[in-house]
Amino acid sequence: MFKTIANLQIGEKAFIEKLCLDNIPLKLLEMGCLPGIEVQLIQKAPMQDPLYIKVNGSHLAIRRETAEKITIVK
Amino acid sequence: MSDDKVVKVALVGNPNTGKTSLFNQLTGLKQKVGNYPGITVEKKLGLCKLSNTIKAEVTDLPGTYSINPTSLDETLVLDTLLNEEKESFPDVIVVVVEIENIKRNLLLFTQIKDLKIPTILVINMIDQMKRKGITIDVKQLEEKLNTKIVLASARKKTGIEELKFAILDYKKLDINPISKITDRIDKDYFSRLKNAFPEFPLYKSWLLITQNNEFDFLNDTQKQIVSKFREDLGCIKRYQHKETIFRYQIINEVLKDSFNVDKTKASDLRGILDRVLTHKIFGYVIFALILLFIFQGIFDWATYPMDLIDGAFASLSSWVKTVLPPGTFTNLIAEGIVPGIGGIVIFIPQIAILFTFISILEETGYMSRVVFLMDKIMRKFGMSGKSVIPLISGTACSIPAIMASRNISNWKERLITILVIPFTTCSARLPVYAILIALIIPDKRVLGILNLQGLTMMALYLLGFTAAILSAVLLNSTLKIKGKSLFVIEMPNYKIPSIKNIFYEVVEKTKAFILGAGKIILAISIVLWFLASNGPTKFKNAEDFVTSKQENKNLSEIMLQKKVASYKLEHSYIGYMGKSIEPVIKPMGYDWKIGIALISSFAAREVFVGALATIYNVDSDSENPGTIKQRMAAEVNPDTGKKRFDFPTGVSLLLFYAFAMQCVGTLAIVKRETNSWKWPILQLVGMGLLAYISAIIAFNIFS
Numbered sequence: 001m002f003k004t005i006a007n008l009q010i011g012e013k014a015f016i017e018k019l020c021l022d023n024i025p026l027k028l029l030e031m032g033c034l035p036g037i038e039v040q041l042i043q044k045a046p047m048q049d050p051l052y053i054k055v056n057g058s059h060l061a062i063r064r065e066t067a068e069k070i071t072i073v074k
Numbered sequence: 075m076s077d078d079k080v081v082k083v084a085l086v087g088n089p090n091t092g093k094t095s096l097f098n099q100l101t102g103l104k105q106k107v108g109n110y111p112g113i114t115v116e117k118k119l120g121l122c123k124l125s126n127t128i129k130a131e132v133t134d135l136p137g138t139y140s141i142n143p144t145s146l147d148e149t150l151v152l153d154t155l156l157n158e159e160k161e162s163f164p165d166v167i168v169v170v171v172e173i174e175n176i177k178r179n180l181l182l183f184t185q186i187k188d189l190k191i192p193t194i195l196v197i198n199m200i201d202q203m204k205r206k207g208i209t210i211d212v213k214q215l216e217e218k219l220n221t222k223i224v225l226a227s228a229r230k231k232t233g234i235e236e237l238k239f240a241i242l243d244y245k246k247l248d249i250n251p252i253s254k255i256t257d258r259i260d261k262d263y264f265s266r267l268k269n270a271f272p273e274f275p276l277y278k279s280w281l282l283i284t285q286n287n288e289f290d291f292l293n294d295t296q297k298q299i300v301s302k303f304r305e306d307l308g309c310i311k312r313y314q315h316k317e318t319i320f321r322y323q324i325i326n327e328v329l330k331d332s333f334n335v336d337k338t339k340a341s342d343l344r345g346i347l348d349r350v351l352t353h354k355i356f357g358y359v360i361f362a363l364i365l366l367f368i369f370q371g372i373f374d375w376a377t378y379p380m381d382l383i384d385g386a387f388a389s390l391s392s393w394v395k396t397v398l399p400p401g402t403f404t405n406l407i408a409e410g411i412v413p414g415i416g417g418i419v420i421f422i423p424q425i426a427i428l429f430t431f432i433s434i435l436e437e438t439g440y441m442s443r444v445v446f447l448m449d450k451i452m453r454k455f456g457m458s459g460k461s462v463i464p465l466i467s468g469t470a471c472s473i474p475a476i477m478a479s480r481n482i483s484n485w486k487e488r489l490i491t492i493l494v495i496p497f498t499t500c501s502a503r504l505p506v507y508a509i510l511i512a513l514i515i516p517d518k519r520v521l522g523i524l525n526l527q528g529l530t531m532m533a534l535y536l537l538g539f540t541a542a543i544l545s546a547v548l549l550n551s552t553l554k555i556k557g558k559s560l561f562v563i564e565m566p567n568y569k570i571p572s573i574k575n576i577f578y579e580v581v582e583k584t585k586a587f588i589l590g591a592g593k594i595i596l597a598i599s600i601v602l603w604f605l606a607s608n609g610p611t612k613f614k615n616a617e618d619f620v621t622s623k624q625e626n627k628n629l630s631e632i633m634l635q636k637k638v639a640s641y642k643l644e645h646s647y648i649g650y651m652g653k654s655i656e657p658v659i660k661p662m663g664y665d666w667k668i669g670i671a672l673i674s675s676f677a678a679r680e681v682f683v684g685a686l687a688t689i690y691n692v693d694s695d696s697e698n699p700g701t702i703k704q705r706m707a708a709e710v711n712p713d714t715g716k717k718r719f720d721f722p723t724g725v726s727l728l729l730f731y732a733f734a735m736q737c738v739g740t741l742a743i744v745k746r747e748t749n750s751w752k753w754p755i756l757q758l759v760g761m762g763l764l765a766y767i768s769a770i771i772a773f774n775i776f777s
Contacts, residue, residue, distance in 0.1 A: 025560045026311075029318045030140040032178050042345075046354040047450045050459070052565060056322075058178045059344075059565040061446045066561070 005053060005067040008041035014072035015039070016055070023069050032056030039072065079128045082163070083241055086151060086186060087170035088179050089137035090439070090566040092198045095228035096170055097134040098578055100237070117162075124242050133162060139178075141185040141281065142314070144560055146480045149287065155189060156278060157291045166192045166244035168237070173199050173208055174567065176333060180219075180325045181318070184252055187221065188277035192247040194222050194240050201227040207336030214332040220248050229572055251277070253324055259316045263309075270299050284310050347568055351443045361444060365466075368431045369535065372469070372504075374528075376423040383423075387416030406603060414599025417505075417680060418592040424501045425584050428470040432463075433579040437571035445563055455543055456550025458482050458561065461491040465542065468498030469535070472740040474583060476747055483560035490549045492747060493757060496740055497542035499535045499732070502680040506731050507534055509683055513707055514724030537732055541764075598681050602674055605648035612645040662730065662766070663723040663773040665711070672730075679736045722776035726769040734765035 008014060016037050019029070033039070033055050042059070043052040049064040087093040101120025118134040135154060136147035143149040154162050169186055171179035176197065187193050203210070216223045222240050226233025256264035256276055264276060271279040282289060283303040292300065304310070350356055391412045398404040435441050441463060449459025460482045467475035475495050482488040499507075511527050518526045612619070620626055620638045629637070643649055651673060652666030659669050667686075674685040690705040709718035735741070741754040748754075 025144070025562065026142060026314055026318065027139065027144050027560060028562050029315060030142070030181055031562060031564070032181075032322070034319055034322055043348060043352050043446075045352065045446050045450060046357070049450045050446060050561070052348070052352065052446060056177060057175060059567075061442070061449075061561075061563045061565055063449070063561045 002071040003073075005039060005041065005051065005062075005070045005072060006064050008039075008072070010041055010043060013038055013040045014074055017071045017073045020069040020071075024066065028060075028062065028066065031060055032058045033060070033070065039070075081124065081128060081130045081241060081244065082165045083122075083130045083132045084154060084162075084164035084167045085132055085134045085170065086155075086167055086182065087137060088139050088172070088175070088182060088564075090564065091137070091170045091172040091175075091179060092228045093137060093170040094134060094578075095572055095575055096196065096198065096226065096234075096237075097132060098574055099228050099231060099234050100130075100132055122238070124238050128242060130238070130241055133164070138182065139564075140182055142284065144483050152281065152285065155186065155191065156281060156289065159291050164191065166194060166241060166247070168194045168196055168241070170196045170198050173197055173203055173210070174206060177322075177325055177329060180328075181321055183219070184255075184321050184324065185277070187219070188251040188255070188275070190249045190251070190275040190277075192244045192249055194224060194237070194244070194247070195219060196224045196226050196233070196237060198226050198228055200225045200233070201230045209334045209336075211332040215328065218252075218328045218332065220250060220252055222247060255317060255320050255324070256280070258320050259313050263313070267303065270303070271296070284314060344567055348443070348565075351440065352446055357443070357447050361447065364435070368428065368466075369469075369532070371427045371431065372424050372501075376427055379423040380420055383416065383420045387412060387419070390416075402607075405607065406600070409607075410600045410603030411596070414596045417599065417683060418588060418596065420505060421501050421680070422584060422588065424504060425470050426580050428467075428501070429580045429583045430576060432467060432470075433576045434571050436463075437569060437575060439566040439568045442563055442565050446565065449561070453487075455546040456487065456490045456553075457494075457546055458484060458487040458491070460561075460563070461487065464491055464495055465498055465539075468495045468500060470583075471500050471502070472496050472498070472737065473743050476740065476743050480747075486550075486553060486555040489553070489555070489748065489753070490546050492744055493549060493753060494542040494546045496735055496737065496757060496761065497538050497545065497733070499538040500679075500737075502678060502737065503534075503731055505680055505683045506675075507531060507728065509703055509706065510719065510724050510728055512703055513719040514721050534728065534732060541733060545760075598674055598678070598685075602648065602670075602681075602685055605651070606643060606646050606670075609642070609646035609649065613642055616642045616645065661773070662769040663726045663777065665718070667709075667718075668723075668727070676736050676738070678739065679731060682731070722773050725776055726773040729772050730765045730769040732765070733761055733768060735761035 002017075003014070005014075005016075016033065016035050016039055018035060019033065024033075037056050039053055039055045041051060042054055045052070045061075050061045051064060051067050052059070052061050053067075054060075085093055085097055097118065097120060100122045120132045120134070122130040122132055124130050133154070135151045138148040138151050140148075141152055141155070143152050154160070154164070155167070157163060167186055169183045171183060183193070183195055197210070202208075210225075212223050212225065222243075224233050224237045224240050226237060228234075264280070267279050267283070268276050271282075274282075282292070283300050288297075289300075351360060391408045394408040394412060395404060398407070435444075444462055445459035447459070448462045452459055452461050461479065464475045464479040467478050472495050475498070476492050479488050479491045479495070482491060508531075511530050515527050515530050520526055520529070616638050620641050621634065626634060626637060648670050649666065652669035655669045655673065656664075656666045659672065664672070671682045671685040675682040686706060690709065706719055707717070710716070711718045711720075735758045741758060744754040744757060745751055
């Protein structure tokens with residue numbers, strides 16, 4: 001199984017490997033979520049959803065279902 | 075003055091870049107808010123003097139992360155910048171970026187630069203530079219981005235004059251794109267596109283084919299070419315992704331040498347605040363306390379100015395009668411217009427307090443944390459974390475609240491939010507609640523500190539929210555709409571709110587409400603007064619009829635006058651209207667006078683109090699009008715001999731006003747926002763039935 005942003009622990013960093021382009025809104029890319037970029041999980045909301053991430057200098061919150069479509073490598 | 079030259083300036087930028095602060099600095103009080111034709115997005119325009127002969131007309135466009143829109147507000151930015159025929163098409167665009175998020179903010183700049191319109195880049199919040207350890211090489215950046223750069227701090231008022239000079243000089247700006255990004259994506263494809271629209275800049279043509287909406291300014295042949303290109307959707311999507319990746323590559327390249335951050339200087343205030351404010355327990359506790367504080371403000375602090383206003387208009391009414399000669403005109407002013415205006419002015423304290431709080435929470439960046447905390451919970455009810463702000467705004471007025479739901483990109487979540495917002499206790503209900511509570515709930519304290527009347531008010535708020543949540547659950551399970559989720563929100567840095575921005579926001583929101591709802595209230599007040607002081611034959615012959623009656627022969631002059639007035643009201647036009655609906659409203663415990671108030675408040679709830687004021691004003695001893703509350707308390711139910719506004723009737727009225735959809739303004743806005751009559755009709759019928767049935771049940775239980 002691929003690791004995705006949803007598998008990160010709080011504070012953990014990784015690099016974005018691939019975004020499943022058919023399901024990812026263009027907006028997420030435009031806000032700086034791009035392949036090869038470092039991503040850090042800052043905080044999880046109660047009930048583990050949404051996820052608060054730092055990517056490319058931006059601080060964003062995305063839903064778990066979106067995070068599960070972004071695979072990562074260490 | 076009319077010879078003055080006007081330069082049209084469009085202010086564009088990501089949210090949270092201080093764009094609005096800059097707008098306020100440039101234009102000051104010379105602002106006006108209008109609507110874009112056809113849609114209800116607010117258009118903020120302001121004038122700014124550039125030199126003795128040249129002025130700038132500045133438009134503050136809605137904040138957006140990209141030129142590719144994901145919401146109605148953002149579509150407007152694209153529309154304004156593409157349609158050259160429109161009056162609002164700018165001579166020069168000012169793109170505002172924030173120093174700390176410059177990388178992401180520049181994406182929008184590189185897109186706009188490709189449109190070949192003169193563009194100035196403002197780097198805002200430079201006062202933060204030193205503290206954050208940021209250094210920047212402006213000359214190099216200007217060269218690489220092929221633009222004029224202005225360093226500014228809208229809050230510290232620096233760079234404003236420099237920006238004005240840059241705007242004056244806009245004709246000297248280089249309009250060439252930064253780099254030929256389209257060649258890197260697919261040279262052949264884009265040269266085909268260029269040949270298809272030789273009259274447009276290439277990037278404009280690309281935007282025309284990547285959007286879903288129709289562009290009215292295109293002719294039929296152009297429209298055909300657009301739809302031809304749109305057929306290959308997969309290709310467009312792939313190229314859009316590539317475009318974004320390339321743009322970031324260029325931005326990284328540009329910033330590599332000219333922008334530097336010394337990471338050791340970064341403070342972790344954001345981290346600490348985030349850990350507390352989004353904590354799974356403290357986060358909710360803090361949010362609950364803030365809400366409690368806001369409601370305290372609305373109920374407690376606002377009552378002082380509201381009582382003053384209520385009293386002032388009552389005295390004004392009597393004063394008018396003593397000063398002006400008696401007659402129809404004086405009555406129109408004293409009994410129609412003055413109480414009507416009073417009914418509008420009385421809302422100002424509550425609306426101003428609520429919007430002050432909301433804009434402080436938005437300015438500080440805290441609202442995004444609330445969205446983050448509440449998203450999962452709200453999704454259980456078919457809504458989004460972004461529904462929280464509209465639902466809170468709904469406690470002021472449903473109209474701006476429904477408009478605030480526009481940034482919810484999932485249609486089903488947005489629709490449910492729009493449909494349930496009118497259940498939240500808006501300020502128009504407050505005067506109705508306040509007066510009924512004062513009449514039926516004793517002003518006592520329980521447990522030493524809690525005021526019984528305040529608790530009742532709190533209970534009514536909770537009732538409204540509960541009704542909203544339960545109907546959302548019901549709608550979520552019955553509506554069959556599928557939509558893609560586009561939930562991506564920025565968590566901005568925490569900021570100290572700017573008093574100036576909050577002030578402008580509050581003034582603007584209050585003004586919009588007063589002018590919008592105010593017109594309806596005033597017009598209805600005058601119509602009501604007319605209907606109550608005119609009538610068919612029996613009304614005209616009232617005096618003769620009453621005096622000639624045997625039983626009235628021995629009455630004093632004053633008592634006789636009262637009898638006449640009462641008889642007149644009963645046989646006025648509005649008296650007949652109220653009587654005709656009496657059979658329908660009797661099960662809820664109401665008489666024809668309350669019926670009149672119900673009819674009038676179907677335009678807007680707050681008219682209830684104004685209508686009763688007019689009715690009892692006409693009905694009472696006109697030498698001494700007194701306040702509305704006193705008059706209502708004195709009213710007796712002739713059938714039972716008890717007070718008209720007793721406990722069962724009061725509770726029944728409270729429930730009716732809590733649930734019924736009695737606001738023409740809201741219905742109109744729901745129609746516009748959903749583009750269908752289906753949803754406002756559903757609200758009107760559904761909420762009306764709920765109100766009617768629960769009022770009947772309550773009245774029968776308590777009597």
